[in-house]
Amino acid sequence: MENLKNYIVENVITVRDLKKTFKPKARKGVEVKALDGIAFEVPRGEFFGLLGPNGAGKTTTIGILTTRVLPTGGVAQIEGIDVARDPVSVKRRIGVVPQVNNLDRSLTAKEILLFHAEYFGVPKHEREESAQRLLERFELADRADEKINGFSGGMVQRLKIGRALMHDPAILFLDEPTTGLDPQSRRAMWDLLTELNQKGLTILLTTHYMEEADQLCRRIAIIDHGKLLALDSPAQLKRSVPGGYLIELQVRDGANGSFGESLRSLLGVVEIKAENDRVRIYADRVEGLLANAMRLAGEQNVMVTDAHVSEPSLENLFLHLTGRSLRE
Amino acid sequence: MTAFIALLHRDLRVVRRELPSFLLRVVLNPLLFTFIFGFVMPRMGIIQHGYTDMLLPGILGLSMTLSSMQAVSLPLVIDFGWSKEIEDRLLAPISIAGVGLEKIIVGVIQAILAGIVVMPLAWLLMRVHLHLSLTGVINSAWWSAPSSRRSKSVWCSQCCLRR
Structure with missing residues (x-):
């Protein structure tokens, strides 16, 4: 059955039991496990997310997949090619947007794109064409002949993505692409990435x-301390949290006390938190819960001024899985 | 191979763009050296006869080595340490050794460039005090190895030829 699945869906990234240990010079004799047996597969065309706090092993995983870090154990394959054995072939197939700004500081924006394509042997007229197209698409055309010293964080980020796309890769790796961007640039970046994914x-x-993983990714792998904790679609992951469903009711008066207590009796309710004029109902997903709550409010003459239903969040899930919040 | 040539192309483009500062860096140091040791001091007569014959190849070697090292290793230090720019080159479809080899070749090219610039300049500055012929240069290079000879002999092309 497993084999059959592989025939139908072609996996472009295969990671099996990947391990990486460091021996930091500062701390003698201590072995740091950056990755401790991670495994996942990514089919062609998917938008896959690695989610985890700082130091979880995300950058190490991407480093290995993009041939910049050698694994200590396990297998990592790009389109069936082992990254440790044949890094040059792997590099032809991937585009990489690293976390740090490693753009060529001696060249102008346009030259950065042109030379990158030249490294990959893209014919001259073709690379001129796609450089112009990408500069226009990424709103960098008016600064094409400037060096990148005066570029803003968003511009640098867009140029890095442009560079990664110059040789038409099959897979795009992005390491924390929106860290340090303002909300507007982040939104634009999300739109851009969604558009690229829709093109295949x-x-x-x-x-x-x-929220980034939630918005963008079709599947998410949650990792912490070098271990894979969960892997599924955002919706499925959130559903796996008990009582992750949240209804927030804004009431005019008489919130606390009897109204809160009576809500507790409703089917599926896990926890009630009432404070001042706000009642929070944590519950499993049950049909008609909001309607039942409103009916109870009507019966007890409690005036509900506003109701807000939020899907279970990944934040809750992370807390549930690791026992600690994502933002330490 | 395409990636190798493209990397070379990139580095040479940068060299060409920074040619004025490259030339200044290459020329200034040997120029001062030759001016003091090859022009002023022989004029004052406080330097042994024939010293300038040694100075010319020495200055040439020094400026070629230093300029190529400065032109390649200093940017590499920045690339590795601070800007991480080296990863931009390492993502090109070429082995790590290939990137290293390319840097060496760029260094050699810049050394030759420096030599071509410095040689005539130094020659011009010291020419009144030089007694060099091609065979003299070869011979002096050959004989400069054992140190005992150096103290005994007076270095000029005539004596080298006679021996």
């Missing part, structure tokens, strides 16, 4: 922002 590009992204 496989994307693997790491992030420590819950």
